[in-house]
């Protein structure tokens with residue numbers, strides 16, 4: 001592969017987006033729809049006071065984690081920030097456990113102690129769930145260091161936002177990752193805004209795929225609304241890292257439909273801008289349209305899938321609503337081992 | 338059966354809001370996701386989206402209604418063909434019933450198990466006023482205006498920026514967004530983008546830049562969205578801002594204010610709920626201020642901006658929306674480093690600051706009913722600490738309880754206690770007790786969070802212990 005430096009990235013990114021098989025389309029459809037419905041439910045439950053604090057929804061960005069996950073192998077790690085529900089669901093963590101964490105109940109992934117922003121699953125190699133913007137980038141690089149150290153063939157997939165991409169520790173990590181050829185894939189989820197700040201108001205270099213240029217880390221810009229494009233890019237990046245060639249940057253061009261968190265009125269962008277994204281680029285609608293156009297499935301079959309997913313989400317909401325709060329004794333557990 | 342639409346909670350600290358506008362009329366059909374109303378929260382105007390599909394039945398709360406409590410039914414949604422009069426008016430009814438039959442799926446809506454209450458403790462929700470002891474800095478007969486801590490902070494910055502062209506403010510979302518917590522509201526409009534600067538999310542970098550600009554003679558106000566994020570920048574605050582005057586033999590000084598909300602908000606978990614008062618109070622070369630009332634917030638922030646030293650100005654998110662009386666004076670500047678007696682008493686001295694004052698004042702009220710007269714000292718400045726005022730009080734009461742949300746070990750209470758031991762030992766009739774946050778990272782779960790924070794009952798218990806009752 002001709003990806004020695006960032007300038008070669010256009011050659012690395014083939015123009016044509018490989019087609020998905022019917023199974024792949026259906027898999028992507030299900031996975032993305034699960035995230036969408038889960039997040040909608042979480043939004044509702046927040047409004048009802050069942051979920052407190054900050055709650056950052058992933059609606060609109062589903063193709064990123066689903067496409068990445070489709071290219072990953074067992075043993076590859078995932079780490080991200082606070083907008084993490086989609087990442088967890090895509091690694092196979094249970095909707096029930098995630099939702100119960102959102103409501104702060106004992107059946108949540110962190111026993112109710114972490115909340116929306118802080119969940120983990122060693123079983124699924126999901127390492128959080130971090131509230132400090134940018135912190136996960138160094139941590140994820142450390143996961144890659146451990147892979148390298150153990151020579152276990154695993155890759156650390158490190159997600160962060162366009163806003164997080166301006167934190168200093170990101171570049172400290174980039175340097176070390178390339179210097180030591182660590183198996184890390186940095187996925188920059190460029191959803192155009194960091195809270196109320198659009199990318200061009202915060203970033204001198206708005207092409208995030210070039211953010212590793214001075215360290216010789218290759219990068220690509222990817223249509224993060226097209227799950228097929230994400231998966232294809234993920235395969236290139238993961239393959240590169242797994243081959244011992246070092247880190248790789250994927251800038252996922254995506255969009256968040258909702259406000260930054262539940263308390264953001266999102267006055268910094270127009271309704272038309274959001275509506276245009278929803279109607280023209282929605283990641284789930286794209287798959288749905290392809291499935292129907294090609295006659296791979298019927299409307300009824302898709303309806304049945306929707307129904308199944310609603311059931312999973314409703315069961316999760318129900319569990320998360322009725323599961324008891326943690327036992328008061330939990331206040332003092334898990335502080336030291 | 339109709340489904341109630343409840344007044345939604347739309348921020349971590351929202352308890353009530355104003356229903357400003359209905360965007361749908363009774364009888365309109367609504368789809369899930371449609372914007373049906375606008376409400377004003379403590380921070381912003383937000384849109385309410387429909388959760389269920391159907392026809393908007395009765396509007397139970399008309400537009401223009403103020404202070405609608407979270408979870409109050411504001412309207413009902415009917416399934417096609419349902420009668421609006423069947424709408425369940427009282428809130429309880431919906432809460433008791435099983436999942437509404439009209440809901441497309443069983444949803445956790447009305448049948449929700451008791452939703453965890455907002456974690457804002459009751460003492461904190463209605464902060465007691467501090468009126469009993471008029472401030473000596475306020476001339477008698479001065480007109481008082483009621484304003485929130487939020488407005489007081491904004492006014493302090495605006496007044497100082499009008500007065501001194503070297504003062505500017507920078508931080509994340511301070512300009513166009515008007516402040517993540519709306520403290521800088523209107524500043525961009527008045528002072529322009531040169532003096533109200535939106536930064537990228539780069540705390541270490543912009544804090545360092547602020548210190549550099551201060552070394553060059555400017556007077557930055559650096560806003561941290563919260564002090565949790567100032568940990569990214571703490572090296573520049575301590576190693577650069579606090580030590581340069583000393584290291585340069587007095588040549589280079591930094592007139593800079595680092596400000597923002599500190600401490601626990603509500604339900605935002607361990608990384609977003611930490612009290613840094615004792616951290617910064619440890620550092621020679623810094624001044625540390627943590628006001629409680631709006632008047633103190635204003636007078637002390639103005640003083641901080643004028644002070645030629647690096648100042649850590651610790652605000653509290655929960656107090657932002659609370660109103661207090663503020664003297665209407667052209668230039669209300671308070672002295673840094675002076676505590677004030679917020680309530681006089683003879684039996685025990687309570688020392689608190691910032692949100693800790695809510696516990697102290699509530700406890701004092703309760704204790705008065707039990708015949709114990711507590712003297713409440715609002716420390717206001719943590720460094721330099723007004724030890725003299727505490728000692729004067731302890732000479733009278735012989736007992737002292739300190740109150741803070743931060744952890745006990747090496748906390749501010751520990752420092753006060755040590756100073757009393759050293760300088761007022763002979764006056765103490767009981768050991769100094771500390772009421773603090775529990776020795777755990779802040780949990781998310783509502784019940785655990787409540788347990789982790791101090792309570793009014795904790796203060797009362799400590800007072801009973803030191804008064805041997």
Ligand SMILES: Cc1ncc(C[n+]2csc(CCOP(=O)(O)OP(=O)(O)O)c2C)c(N)n1
Pocket residue numbers: 083131132133134160161162163164165189191193194195260509538540562566569
């Ligand atoms: C160090 C730090 N600074 C500030 C914040 C507050 N904050 C939380 S999310 C956020 C915006 C991040 O935007 P981006 O990285 O683009 O991710 P997105 O929210 O768009 O997914 C900010 C400023 C924080 N959590 N941590």
Ligand SMILES: [Mg+2]
Pocket residue numbers: 161162163189190191192193194195
């Ligand atoms: Mg972003």
